[in-house]
Amino acid sequence: MPASSTPTSLGAGQILAGVPVVPGVRYAPVVRPGRLPAIDDLDPGGELAEDKRDHEVARFTAAAATVAGRLRERAASATGAASEVLAATAMLAQDRAWLGAAEKRIKEGFPAVRATAAAVDQFVDLFAKMGGLMAERVTDLRDIRDRVVAELSGLAEPGVPVPDQPAILCAEDLAPADTAGLDPTLVVGLATTLGGPTSHTAIIARQLGIPCVVAVHGLDEIPVGTEVLIDGTRGTLSVSPDPAEAAAAVDAAAAAAAAMAGWTGPGATADGHPVSILANVQDGSAARSARETPAEGIGLFRTELCFLNRDTEPTVEEQASIYGEVLDAFAGCKVVIRTLDAGSDKPLKFVGHPDEANPALGVRGIRIEALHPEVLERQLDAIALAAERTGSAPWVMAPMIATPDEAKRFADRARERGLVPGVMIEVPAAALLADHILAHVEFLSIGTNDLAQYTMAADRMSAELATLTDPWQPGVLALVAQTARAGANRGKPVGVCGEAAADPLLACVLVGLGVTSLSAAAAAVTGVGAKLASVTQAQCRAAAEAVLTTASAAEARAAALAVLD
Incomplete structure (x- = not known):
C-alpha cells in the first residue's frame, strides 16, 4: 500500500478541510490505492540489443492495445459521465503522439517499460504547461502509463483495492478508470488531495452517489486503517473522532437522506x-x-x-x-x-x-x-x-x-x-x-x-x-x-x-x-x-x-x- 505506515502527526478529533463535492456523512477506516513498484525496480536499465528492438516495439504496442481495449469495455458497460470519461481515456491510450514517442525510444535501445515511462513523462510536462482542460489529462495519462507498465511486467493492474468492509478511499487523485469502477456499498466515502469540484473524479463520484471531498490539505498524513468521519456537505474529514458522536452524525444524515428518498416530484418549493x-x-x-x-x-x-x-x-x-x-x-x-x-x-x-x-x-x-x-x-x-x-x-x-x-x-x-x-x-x-x-x-x-x-x-x-x-x-x-x-x-x-x-x-x-x-x-x-x-x-x-x-x-x-x- 502506498500510504505511510509511520505515526501521523494528526491528533484524534482533528478536522481537515477541503472542497465539498457530493453530500453525505460516513464513518469508516481509510484505504488507499495500490501502486506499481518504482520503474527502477521493474527495469534496472541497460541498452536493448538492436536485434530485439522490433520485438520490444511489438510487445509495447500489444500492451497498449490491451489496456485501451479494457478501458473501452468498461466504457461500454458504464453509463453517464463514467462512460464518457472512460471512452476518452481509451482514446488517449491509443493516441499516436505518445505511442510514437515510446516506440522511438525503444528503437533507440530503451526497454519497453522505461520507454513507456519516459514518453508519458514527456507528455505530462507538456499537458501541465498547457494548463486548462489539457491539464486534466495528466492523471489519465499517468494511469495509462501504470496500466501499460503492469501489462508489460506481467503484474496485476494497479488501482483501488476491493475492501472487505465499508471504507473511505483516500488518494492523491484517482483516474477515471478507478473511480468509475468503485462499488458504493464498499467504498462509502472518497477524499483526494488533488482535483477540483468539476474534476472527473468529482463528476463520477456524484453519479455514483459517494460522499466526496477534494483538495484536502493534510490528507496524505492519515495512515491506512485510521477511522475517519467524512462530511461531503461541509467538506471536512474528522480524524479518529469519538465513535459515539460519529455514529450519531451518520445516523442523522441517514435519516435526512431517507426522508429525501421519498420525494417523487414534480419540482417545486414548499410553497x-x-x-x-x-x-x-x-x-x-x-x-x-x-x-x-x-x-x-x-x-x-x-x-x-x-x-x-x-x-x-x-x-x-x-x-x-x-x-x-x-x-x-x-x-x-x-x-x-x-x-x-x-x-x-x-x-x-x-x-x-x-x-x-x-x-x-x-x-x-x-x-x-x-x-x-x-x-x-x-x-x-x-x-x-x-x-x-x-x-x-x-x-x-x-x-x-x-x-x-x-x-x-x-x-x-x-x-x-x-x-x-x-x-x-x-x-x-x-x-x-x-x-x-x-x-x-x-x-x-x-x-x-x-x-x-x-x-x-x-x-x-x-x-x-x-x-x-x-x-x-x-x-x-x-x-x-x-x-x-x-x-x-x-x-x-x-x-x-x-x-x-x-x-x-x-x-x-x-x-x-x-x-x-x-x-x-x-x-x-x-x-x-x-x-x-x-x-x-x-x-x-x-x-x-x-x-x-x-x-x-x-x-x-x-x-x-x-x-x-
Whole structure:
C-alpha cells in the first residue's frame, strides 16, 4: 500500500478541510490505492540489443492495445459521465503522439517499460504547461502509463483495492478508470488531495452517489486503517473522532437522506413555486436509467459520445438513431440537446484541430463550426430527423457561445429545421450580454463548470486553486444572477446544467437567484428535488441575497446554511 505506515502527526478529533463535492456523512477506516513498484525496480536499465528492438516495439504496442481495449469495455458497460470519461481515456491510450514517442525510444535501445515511462513523462510536462482542460489529462495519462507498465511486467493492474468492509478511499487523485469502477456499498466515502469540484473524479463520484471531498490539505498524513468521519456537505474529514458522536452524525444524515428518498416530484418549493428538475445524460442507456428517477426531462444531452473515438464523422442516420433513443426514453417530456462540444481535451480525429498554445481558450464548441460548418449542419439535420421519427419537439443549444452574433447564427440554423434554439452560458461575456443573446434564442442554460473556470481564471483541475473553481464563488453566482434577471426580463427560461445543480443547498440558492430549471446527474435528482420541497421560495431568495453579499466561497456556503439549514 502506498500510504505511510509511520505515526501521523494528526491528533484524534482533528478536522481537515477541503472542497465539498457530493453530500453525505460516513464513518469508516481509510484505504488507499495500490501502486506499481518504482520503474527502477521493474527495469534496472541497460541498452536493448538492436536485434530485439522490433520485438520490444511489438510487445509495447500489444500492451497498449490491451489496456485501451479494457478501458473501452468498461466504457461500454458504464453509463453517464463514467462512460464518457472512460471512452476518452481509451482514446488517449491509443493516441499516436505518445505511442510514437515510446516506440522511438525503444528503437533507440530503451526497454519497453522505461520507454513507456519516459514518453508519458514527456507528455505530462507538456499537458501541465498547457494548463486548462489539457491539464486534466495528466492523471489519465499517468494511469495509462501504470496500466501499460503492469501489462508489460506481467503484474496485476494497479488501482483501488476491493475492501472487505465499508471504507473511505483516500488518494492523491484517482483516474477515471478507478473511480468509475468503485462499488458504493464498499467504498462509502472518497477524499483526494488533488482535483477540483468539476474534476472527473468529482463528476463520477456524484453519479455514483459517494460522499466526496477534494483538495484536502493534510490528507496524505492519515495512515491506512485510521477511522475517519467524512462530511461531503461541509467538506471536512474528522480524524479518529469519538465513535459515539460519529455514529450519531451518520445516523442523522441517514435519516435526512431517507426522508429525501421519498420525494417523487414534480419540482417545486414548499410553497408551490415550480422548478423543473431534470437529468444530464449522454446516451440512451443513461436516459433510460434517468427515467427511473423523478426527473421531469433531460436538461443536458451531451452528444459527444457519437463523435469521440471515431476516425470518421458519424452519418446523419447514425446520429439520428442515437438521439432517438433519448427522445424515446423521455417521450412527451422536455429534452434539451447540446450540440457537439468538442475540441481542447476532446479532439475529433476527423476534423483536424489546429495546434493551439491554449486549447481551453481556442477552437472548441461552437467555434468548430466556423472551420467545419458541415459538422453542425449534419448534426442539426440528425436531431430534426430524430424529432420527426419520435414525434418529439426537442430543444437544442450550442456550447461556448460568446457573442449575440454567434447566438443568432446558431438560432437561425436551428429554426430552419423547426427546432427550439438556445445557448449555453459558459463564457463571462455571454453572461454579461445575456439580455442581448436572449433577443435571438428562446432559452439559456448555464454551464457552471466552465463559467467558474473562465470567470476565476483558474484551472479547474488545480488542487491549489480548487477554492477558486468552487461554484459557490460569489463572483460566479453574481454572473448567474445577472443571467437569470435577463431571462426574467425577457420572459424566457434560464436553467443550470453544470455540476452546481447537483448540490442540494446550492440548488436552493440558484432558485433564489431566479433560475427556472436545474439539471444534474440522475443520482442527484432526488436529493435536489427533496431539498427544494423543504424550503419556501422566500427562503431561497433570502439565501441568494445573503450569498451575494459574501466575499468567498466558504462565506457563501456558510451564509446559505444559516438561512436554509
